[in-house]
Amino acid sequence: MNILELNTGLFPDAQTVSAALRQMEPTHRVESIDLAASLRRRNLEDEAWDRAVAAILVCDLTITI
Numbered sequence: 001m002n003i004l005e006l007n008t009g010l011f012p013d014a015q016t017v018s019a020a021l022r023q024m025e026p027t028h029r030v031e032s033i034d035l036a037a038s039l040r041r042r043n044l045e046d047e048a049w050d051r052a053v054a055a056i057l058v059c060d061l062t063i064t065i
Contacts, residue, residue: 001028001029001060001061002028002029002031002058002059002060002061003021003024003028003029003030003031003059003060003061003062003063004030004031004032004033004055004056004059004061004062004063005017005018005021005030005031005032005033005063005065006033006035006052006055006056006062006063006064006065007032007033007034007035007036007065008035008036008064008065009035009036009037010064010065011064011065014065017063017065018032018065021063031055031059033051033052033055035048035052
């Protein structure tokens with residue numbers, strides 16, 4: 001299964017979820033995209049959005065933290 005971890009900085013228990021996803025890596029493909037810092041600075045470039053959208057479209061499961 002292709003799993004996308006989309007880090008937005010909005011989820012207070014993100015470290016726990018991220019740790020659980022790391023446990024799944026031996027049997028699943030887990031990709032992580034960290035948008036949190038860019039979202040706080042409000043300077044997310046179009047290329048970063050394009051990468052996030054492309055990853056969302058090809059994954060089986062998106063987990064937003």
